Amino acid sequence: MKVTIIGSGYVGLVTGACLAEQGNTVFCLDLDPKKIEILNSGGVPIYEPGLKEMIERNRAAGRLQFSTDIAASVAHGDIQFVAVGTPPDEDGSADLQYVVAAARNIGRHATTPKVVVDKSTVPVGTADKVSAAIKEELEKRGQPADLCSVVSNPEFLKEGAAVEDFMRPDRIVIGTENTPAGLRAKEQMRKLYAPFNRHHERTYYMDVKSAELTKYAANAMLATRIxxxxxxxxxxxxxxxxxxxxxxxxxxxxxxxxxxxxxxxxxxxxxxxxxxxxxxxxxxxxxxxxxxxxxxxxxxxxxxxxxxxxxxxxxxxxxxxxxxxxxxxxxxxxxxxxxxxxxxxxxxxxxxxxxxxxxxxxxxxxxxxxxxxxxxxxxxxxxxxxxxxxxxxxxxxxxxxxxxxxxxxxxxxxxxxxxxxxxxxxxxxxxxxxxxxxxxxxxxxxxxxxxxxx
The missing domain is CATH 3.40.50.720 (NAD(P)-binding Rossmann-like Domain)
Incomplete structure (x- = not known):
């Protein structure tokens, strides 16, 4: 499958490399030219065991590329993962400006159906904001408002073991809407993650808001134990x-x-x-x-x-x-x-x-x-x-x-x-x-x- 990863930071790099490892053709986008230059020259801007070798292997096989070209990234992937940062705002809330900006870019350039996947850790209700931003941009260009479907697929990666976590996950959480477009998106996500479920089914399907809350609930529980x-x-x-x-x-x-x-x-x-x-x-x-x-x-x-x-x-x-x-x-x-x-x-x-x-x-x-x-x-x-x-x-x-x-x-x-x-x-x-x-x-x-x- 053709996959685009928006944001080549910690989550984006691991997600892109691991999906490429499963045979998908992955386009990783980042707006930081220095980061893309490092990646295209064989470096990795973060330390994570096993990641550098996986990136090198899949770049050499032609399954993984890095670029700052927004239009090309939207054109490439039938599935668009949004894996940009959500830093804390001054009041402690998640800053969603980069998530919404990524959504708008998809809406500005999409000409074929896309599944837009919120991979970043985002508060409950973010998928609605992402969907609204995409639809607004699509309508400006006279494109169908339902061209893109928004899915929640939170990451559960432990730093220091992220590659292993992605390749052998405890669970895969996917939130979709119970609409014709949502059901089509669910089927595409099922195909994408099929290789990770061969041993046994690891995927939990639910509504979007429940998926968004699941990520926060998991981290909050672990922090509470500590x-x-x-x-x-x-x-x-x-x-x-x-x-x-x-x-x-x-x-x-x-x-x-x-x-x-x-x-x-x-x-x-x-x-x-x-x-x-x-x-x-x-x-x-x-x-x-x-x-x-x-x-x-x-x-x-x-x-x-x-x-x-x-x-x-x-x-x-x-x-x-x-x-x-x-x-x-x-x-x-x-x-x-x-x-x-x-x-x-x-x-x-x-x-x-x-x-x-x-x-x-x-x-x-x-x-x-x-x-x-x-x-x-x-x-x-x-x-x-x-x-x-x-x-x-x-x-x-x-x-x-x-x-x-x-x-x-x-x-x-x-x-x-x-x-x-x-x-x-x-x-x-x-x-x-x-x-x-x-x-x-x-x-x-x-x-x-x-x-x-x-």
């Missing part, structure tokens, strides 16, 4: 319990399960923060407060400061003349995404208290440098207190303690003898509970986890 466990971990610290034992005790209940029960420094990234905020905003627009989600947001913001609280308790509020090693900058492993990353808060707070920071991350340092420049724009002198090194052990040189923020596999079994030799004091603040407190005690390391009782 914040809930972080609150329990903080309580465990106070009462002398071990949150890891608690996690195993409740996770063994089949009604609860083990997923997303790990405590830490809070969630970040491109999805959970903005989606929880947008869902709460949608509810307020309809006269309803989602009190649990408001609490989830508040707990998560507070959790980003939990390591700072532990550091202050150990060393006091004045950290001048102190230096901290920091392992992990990305908001999670296997990505270079720094959006809403807890490391950004931790670094700023350490510098604010007079400390300097030596940081290391396997892939996120270039993006981190850019983000920290923005964070310290009003305090350029503070930025001078932050340096990055090429090896994790180099970050420890002369530091008073090690702070672990991201749970990269490379950090799970370090040479602790070398860690102790390089640090001026054998102290670890572990924001991801990578190590066992008893094992650290045996090594002579002063260890502070999240909700871990020695």
């Amino acid at each position: 914040s809930f466990m972080n609150e329990l971990a903080n309580l465990a610290d106070l009462v002398g319990a071990d949150i890891e034992a608690v996690r195993q005790g409740i996770g063994s209940d089949s009604r609860i399960g083990y997923g997303f029960l790990y405590s830490g420094t809070g969630y970040g990234g491109s999805c959970f923060p903005k989606d929880v905020s947008a869902l709460s905003k949608t509810a307020k627009e309809h006269g309803r407060d989602l009190k649990i989600l408001d609490a989830v947001e508040a707990v998560n913001e507070q959790q980003k400061y939990i390591l700072i609280e532990k550091i202050e308790k150990r060393f006091g509020k004045d950290l001048s003349k102190m230096k901290f090693a920091l392992w992990g900058l990305a908001f999670k492993p296997n990505t270079d995404d720094m959006r809403e990353a807890p490391s950004r808060v931790i670094i700023q707070e350490l510098v604010k208290r007079g400390a300097s920071v030596l940081a290391y991350d396997p892939v996120a340092m270039p993006e981190a440098k850019h983000c920290l420049e923005l964070d310290f724009k009003a305090n350029p002198e503070g930025l001078k207190k932050v340096a990055m090194v090429d090896k994790p052990m180099d970050a420890l040189d002369g530091c008073d303690a090690l702070v672990i923020v991201t749970e990269w596999k490379a950090f799970r079994s370090p040479d602790f003898d070398q860690v102790m030799q390089k640090l001026t004091r054998p102290i670890i603040f572990d924001g991801r509970n990578l190590y066992e407190p008893s094992a650290m005690q045996e090594l002579g390391i002063e260890y502070y986890g999240i909700g871990r009782h020695n």
Whole structure:
């Protein structure tokens, strides 16, 4: 099938590459010429395991192309995926200007029937706005108003495992209208996703608004589990319990399960923060407060400061003349995404208290440098207190303690003898509970986890 992907960002690139891998001919559009230049020269503007190789393979086979040509993109695909950004607006709602702009471009250029698929994470009711924008542009040109059908097909991709998630999905959610055009669109989507259902049926068909809400509901539930466990971990610290034992005790209940029960420094990234905020905003627009989600947001913001609280308790509020090693900058492993990353808060707070920071991350340092420049724009002198090194052990040189923020596999079994030799004091603040407190005690390391009782 001929498919167009509008937006060559995280979701768009993964979607385009994976659909091309299944034999479809895919045209990826982006209005950023620099991004398209990178892609056409063999590069990939984001880090995602397996994505670069898949893109190279399908470009070489002629199934995947990248361009800034809007008219050509609309002409190419019978199915048009809208995978543009929906950043949070100032009031927390999703900014739909790029989604609506993409819809208008389809309406301005379409001359044959198109299935327009909302792949971006969008609030309930967005499909109606997309449909209205397309129809308005079609009518201006004297084209039939029902030339295009709008479908909701939200993405459920985990950064760091997005290719695997797309190729072997837990579920495929497709929302269509119960009209003749909607039924035709449903059949085209069924054909497109048929290769992903060969083992067993993974697709859930529903109305458009239910599909739109399903995406937000999924992310809100996962974010809630994270914040809930972080609150329990903080309580465990106070009462002398071990949150890891608690996690195993409740996770063994089949009604609860083990997923997303790990405590830490809070969630970040491109999805959970903005989606929880947008869902709460949608509810307020309809006269309803989602009190649990408001609490989830508040707990998560507070959790980003939990390591700072532990550091202050150990060393006091004045950290001048102190230096901290920091392992992990990305908001999670296997990505270079720094959006809403807890490391950004931790670094700023350490510098604010007079400390300097030596940081290391396997892939996120270039993006981190850019983000920290923005964070310290009003305090350029503070930025001078932050340096990055090429090896994790180099970050420890002369530091008073090690702070672990991201749970990269490379950090799970370090040479602790070398860690102790390089640090001026054998102290670890572990924001991801990578190590066992008893094992650290045996090594002579002063260890502070999240909700871990020695």
